[in-house]
Amino acid sequence: MEPPRGILHKTTVESTTLRHGSFHTTTLAGSKRPHTDDNGSRHQPSTAERAVQFQRASTIGKEPPELSASTIEAVDPDSAARTSEYSQRLAIPATPTSTVDRSLSLSFPRYGLSEPLVNNLKALGIKDIYPWQKQCLLGPGLLNGTRNLVYTAPTGGGKSLVADILMLKRVLEDSDSKALLVLPYVALVQEKVRWLRNIVHGLKRQQSNQDTPKKEESSLWQRRADEDSVRVIGFFGGGKVRATWSDFDIGVCTFEKANTLINAAINECTITNLRSVVLDELHMVDDDHRGYLMELIATKLLSLEHEVQIVGMSATLQNIDLLSRWLNAHTYCTFYRPVPIEEHLVHEGKIYPASSTSGLLKTASQLASDSNASQPQTQPVRIVHPSPHKELKDPVLNAVVALATETAKSDFGALVFCNSRRGCEFNARLISRALRNTCSLDPTMLEKRLDLLADLRSLSTGLDPTLAETIPSGVAFHHAGLTTEERDLIANAYDNGVLKVLTATCSLAAGINLPARRVILHNARMGRDLIGPSMLRQMRGRAGRKGKDEIGETYLCCRKDDLKDVIELMHAELPQISSGLTTDKHRIQRALLEIIAIRLANSRDTVLDYIQRTLLHLSATSDNIETHVESSLRDLAEMGFIQSESDNYAATQLGKAVVASSLEPEDGAFVHREMQRALRAFVMDGEMHVLYMFTPVQDLSVVINWQVFRSEMERLDDSGLRVMTFLGLKPTQVNKMAQGGNLKETTPAEQEISRIYRRFYLALQLRDICNEMPIHLISRKYDVPRGAVQTLAQTCQGFAAGMIKFCEQMNWGAMAAILDHFSDRLNAGAKSDLLALAKVTFIKSRTARVFYENGFKTVAAIANADPKELVPILMQAQPSKVRLKSKDEQKYEEKLLAKAKVIADSANKLWQMEMMQQVYEE
Known part of the structure; x- marks a missing residue:
């Protein structure tokens, strides 16, 4: 069932006013908003009433009627105590502990872990290891780094700890050693950086026996302040950190950044310090979109003259023996999970048990064969009764809402995987309506949810109206359409139990670690395509929280028409791993060009x-x-x-x-042609040409809204129109497309011009970002999610860094300088006069302009201001939002005050650095 489009995009355009009773301000340039004081004898609403206010405000006064979730009834009442997921207490065999087996203690001498490291791990909740982790770590040559390792363990089985221990041993045993941890997604990189920094906090490394005497003899050598500490740095596209090989000890990288770092280190002959490389999600090695870069990384490491311990891991590896032969690695496989999972198939409102894949297959097969009624059929253990509400007539949707609400009412967490972003939001709204009448049960929890709403409101993008409606009921959605800040707040709230139900797209299954008591799949398709066996295993693997749940549950809600496909999906084995270098994308070209360019091969x-x-x-x-x-x-x-x-x-x-620019050969040839043409006649009296030049060329799957394209084209000045003409773009073609025409992409020439149209369309969005248009307005203007706009900006920052290296390598210094300047503007989301202010934490784009217009034109002005003086400025910078009662406005202002303190501290540090620099220059 598709959600109605209109209701998801409504917003309340009512300005929030500032009450000067809370914050005293000095005279600032610019006008102040009118204010009122809600203090006095007015009735202060209860927490539950305030939650309803949020919901009503989000729907512009038209509060949707409550829904009652369908009841779920056990077929055999006598066995309900054994089968009900909330009453069962299974007699799970206890895992041995260090009191029984000393080798399960992290302090066991054979592991060689220092006491501070063991204490840090204990502080993070890791006191012992599982028997399988012990057996894996004690494999031949692993602890001393002389043997590689490939292993597989279920999601949630503790596989990351094995790689962390091996990697940390390599780094801690020598102060000159380095390690790389390679992950597929930016969210995983950021999460892992935080985790590793907690682990290495306060740890000291051993001095290199080989190099220490040499250093002591040199009178010129001076110890770095953090020489003995372990520096953990994250590398990903669009990241603010431009660290080099010498700036980290453990680098946590995306595929692309890891490959670039290794290329540079080999070329500069500094690779000899690398001692450990961990490849997570190793099953992606045959993905010719991004994963093939792991094959390039590992093969280059295998070609080096010094030993680098390679550790590869995955939850979904099929032909592990092939990978073992490739990497010359010890292998280990386990199916252990600390929290067991019960699997279910939901079909036409009936819940069937499936404790294993074969059991689920047998159940589905019997359901499909209704021709032979004499054969015994698997009986359902529970039944989801039909709903009287028209919104829940679809049996799959009805089952999803019923299972999710049952989980939340029992105070457990549920993840609902949906097949689209719109589906996530639609399901979240229905589930929240079914849970709304429980809001008054726990005022403390509701208060935390209102705090979350205040946090979301304080962001520069404002509060999403759908989240305003669903969060008071403990429900939210999580997908790439949200900004990074929104996703982080929602994920943390769910992880801490503030939110009970999270609806998400399949990318959440692999992109971030958020386990749940119950995982619900809203049919077996993501988009129009059936999910693959690896993705199915990853989503189901999110069930069960160690330390919080005794058991995990998965429910695959299957549509009637998909039953045969589900049977085939459940029957399918995990795909066999193979190389991705010989696909039609010619990845082997990149592999050969890289090894020749970095001089790893010359004959x-x-x-x-x-x-x-x-x-x-x-x-x-x-x-x-x-x-x-x-x-x-x-x-x-x-x-x-x-x-x-x-x-x-x-x-x-x-x-x-x-x-050097990390481009595919084909993309590099395209960029070179574009650059050469630009150097002959670069349009310098405007911004469009330079913005176009660092718009990414890789995999441009952007869908152009041609009506928007035509509207923006008509607003271009003479400079912008000259850029279009120079690039070969025709206004007549744009008009034709806006009227329903088709853009041909049959020949190579047609494909190239199509790529140019897409790049120029994205460049229009970049122009708005650089000219301080807020993300939520760009999102509305181009009819794309806010998160997509933010992702575009971050991707372009990474691509611009590559283009700068390209120009520097080609000795095109002037072009590199121009690109570097606009990269700074893109990062700031602002014009040139605001670049200094944009270095301050939380001050970007529209916020920077509001500060500038209110008299805070320098970092020093902000540094010397009282944080309370900054709150009105932050209020002005926020987008229009719902107007609520005084208590919630007060919470909102408290959040802004906390943010103002961070801004003042950041500005003060920057100002001190500027003052010190001036002293040194004098």
Whole structure:
């Protein structure tokens, strides 16, 4: 069932006023908003009443009627105590502890972990390890770093701790050693950075026996202030940190950043400090979109002359033996989960048990075969009664709402995976309506939810109206359409039990660690496609919270028409891993160009030696590999990336620029053509040309709203129109598309011009970001989610960094300087005059402009201000929002005051740095 579109996009445009009774301000440039004082004898609403106010305000006074979730009844009342998930207390065999087996203690001498490290882990709740973790760690050559490891364990089974221990041992045993932890998603990188910083807090590293005497003899050597500490730095696209190889001890990276770091270190001959590389989600190695970069990383490491311990792990590895042969690694497999999972199939309102995949298959098969009634059929253990509400006539939707509300009312957490972003929001609203009548049960919890709403309101994007409606009931949605700040607040609230139900797209299953007592799949499709067995296992693996739940539960709600597909899905084995280098995207070209550019190979023999170390060598025939290698080398030479002479290879200046900028060869050729054309006639009297130049070229799946494109084109000045003409874009074509025409993409020339149209459309959004238009207004203007606008800005920052390196490598210094300036503007979301203010925490875009217009034009002015003086400025910078009662407005202002204190502290630190710099310059 699709949600009605209109109701999801309504907002209340009523300005929030400032009460000067709470904050005293000095005279500022600019006008102040009118204010009222709600103090006095007015009735102060209860917590429950205030929750309803939020819900009503979010729906513009039209409060949707309450829903009552369908009851779920046990088929066999006598066995209800055994089958009901909330009354059962299974006799699960206890896991051995360190009191029984001393080797399960982290302080066991054989592990060689220092006492401070053991104490830090204990402080984070890790006192003992599981038997499987012990067996894995004690594998041959693992603790001393002489052997690689590939292992698989279920989600929630504790597999990350094994990699953390091995990696930390390599880093702590030598002050010069480095380690890389490679993860697929930015959210995982950020989460892991926080985790590792807690683990290494206060730890000291051993001095290198080889280098210490040399350092002591040198009178020029001085110890770095943090020489013995462990520095954990995160690397990801759009990240603010521009750290280099020498700035970290443990680098937590996305695939792309890890590959770039390793290329640079090999090229600069500093790679010898690398001692450990952990590859998480190793099953993605055959993904030719991003995961293939893991094969490039690992193969380069295997080609080095010094040993680097490679640790690969995944919850969904099928042919682990192949990976073991590739990485020359010890292997370990376990199916242990500290919290067992009960699996269920929900079909036409009936819940069938499936304690294993085969059990679920048997149940589904019997359901599908109703021709032979004489055969015994698996009986459901519970039944979801039909709903009298028209919104819940669909049996799948009715089951989802009933299961989710049952979980929340029993004070457990539920994750509901939906097939689209709109589906997430729609389900969240229905579930919250079903839970609304329970709001008065726990005033303390409602108070925490109102605090969460205040936090969301204090963000620069304001409070989403759907979240305003659902959060008071303990329900929220989580998808890429939200901004990073919104997703973080919601995830933390769910993890802390403030929210009980979270509806999410499938990306949450792999993108962040949020377990639940109950995982509910709203049918077996994500979008239009059936989910794969790996994704199904990841989503189901989120069930069960160690330390909070005795058991985890999964419910796959299957549509009647999908039953056959579900049977095939459940029957499907996990996919076999193979190399992704020989797909139609020609990834092997990038592999060969990189090793030649970083001088890891310079002849046919060394190229073949590299190829023999790839996963490709083990998963394809020799003739097929040789064909791909020969054609790829020939294509690289034709594109001008390499030169060959007598079977010797060298990268050209262009080839080195492509590798330095982390581009695919095909994308690098496109960028080079665009750059060369721009250098001949760069349009400098406006912003559109430079913004276009650092709009990403990779995988532009953006859908153009041609009516918006035409409207924006008509508003372009002469400079912008000249850029369009220069790029080969035709206003007549845009008008034709806005009237329903089709953009042909049959020939290579048509595909290239289509790519240019998409880049220019994104450049229009970047122009608005750089000119201080708030994200929520850009989102509304281009009809895209707020999170998509933020992701575009972050992606462009990463791409711009690559383009700067490209220009520097090509000796195009002027172009690099222009791109660098606009990269700073994009990061700030502001014009040039605000770049200094934008360095202050929480001050970006519209907020920076409001500060500037109110007289705070310098960092020093903010640093010397009382935080209370900054609250009215922050109020003015917020988007329009609902007007609520005084107590909630007071909470909102308290959140802004806390933010103002952070701003003042940040400005003070920056100001002190500026003062010190001036002293040194004098």
